[in-house]
Amino acid sequence: MNKEQKNEKQISSAVIRRLPRYFRYLRELIRNNIMRISSKDLAERMNVTASLIRQDLNCFGGFGQQGYGYNVKYLYNEISNILGVDKNFSAIIIGMGNLGRALANNPLFEKRNVKIKGLFDVSPNVIGNKVGDLTVMDMNDVSTFCRDNKIDIAVLTLPKLEAPSAAKLLAKAGVRGFWNFSNMELELPEYDVKIENIHLGDTLMTLCYELAKEDNRASEDKE
Amino acid sequence: MNKEQKNEKQISSAVIRRLPRYFRYLRELIRNNIMRISSKDLAERMNVTASLIRQDLNCFGGFGQQGYGYNVKYLYNEISNILGVDKNFSAIIIGMGNLGRALANNPLFEKRNVKIKGLFDVSPNVIGNKVGDLTVMDMNDVSTFCRDNKIDIAVLTLPKLEAPSAAKLLAKAGVRGFWNFSNMELELPEYDVKIENIHLGDTLMTLCYELAKEDNRASEDKE
Secondary structure, three states: OOOOHHHHHOOHHHHHHHHHHHHHHHHHHHHHHEEEEEEHHHHHHHHOOOHHHHHHOOOOOEEEEEEEEHHHHHHHHHHHHHHHHHOOEEEEEEEOOOHHHHHOOOOHHOOOOOOEEEEEEEOOOOOOOEEEEEEEEEHHHHHHHHHHHOEEEEEEEOOOOHHHHHHHHHHHHHOEEEEEOOOOOOOOOOOOEEEEEEHHHHHHHHHHHHHHHHHHHHHHHHO | OHHHHHHOOOOOHHHHHHHHHHHHHHHHHHHOOOOOOOOHHHHHHHHHOOOHHHHHHHOOOOOOEEOOOHHHHHHHHHHHHHHHHHHOEEEEEEOHHHHHHHHHHOOOHHHHHEEEEEEEOOOOOOOOEEEEEEEEEEEEHHHHHHHHHOOOEEHHHHHHHHHHHHHHHHHHOOOOOEOOOOOOOOOOOOOOEEEEEOOHHHHHHHHHHHHHHHHHHHHHHHH
């Protein structure tokens, strides 16, 4: 397969959503010095079927060899490249409340090769404070900073109502991706940007659904 | 439909995963005093197809009326009940690092009627500190606390390697649900518990994937 064919090949969004999980498991295998693995063993660790794994990994040329299994490092590198880990994306965090600070200090960025280059807030009480190695900057300076530093991604942890105007400002300054925790589902159709709207509460609710279903069953059994 | 039939009816997990989003949109409609809405209008707001909405809402008897649309409050109440909002679940947070503190102060619990009743940590520097209205308690007291207060849910923001043993301890003390941010995929097959493993970094990676795909396209166009 030449480069173009490989890149052109469409990977379904369901597979893409599963790739970060493969990335985590393969990373862990490498850390434990496991350099090859069968689809069956990987399936057991990941609690999915071996056929799903073969299907998913075949999508981008990750063909296991009979009697040998997958080359873990090769797969890890392929998946890393597909997920843009080799791109060294740069990011800023907007909003230095509790969640902003929690993310600023979180190793998840470094693990995925995303470099946090700046932290911003509007509050004079927060601007100038140190969070980890960085000093919180004034939101008034964000456009210039993004242009000068070619910022790819903005992590939004600012209040809901401030999110749309901030996002537009950032998109104009060249930010191309939004990891949005503002609880406002952003849409910026007029800009060529990608948005991941995160609603932490949604997964809490699916957990509550499971518990409620059990409770309902238990109370029916009693009736 | 009698109660039993209604509860027995299986709702697919894909629909369940979408319900929290309906919950948020319906909540917003009520806040804006919009008490009825057509599937078409709701579809436009939610950026999905009207037929998906009709399909999803029909699953639990949310039938819109021709020329009237959906009764927003009725739907909101139905979805809230399915998601267990009426159950008044109680929760504790384990691990008072940055993320634990961010969650402790987050209104997402209150909005979903989940009551945070206790905060726990192992560090003597943190135990006794106030976070919001609560005082951080000693992890040594967690089992007694869970039994005495019938805690339903534990939010885990403690380090990865401490997660499995803490979760087992909590399951033994009657905790039935785990909202797990420890970056360790928990499995507790020996206990009858529900687990939501949250990996914040996964959605950052899908965002990076989208950006990388664009970059690759742009560089191919140049070639």
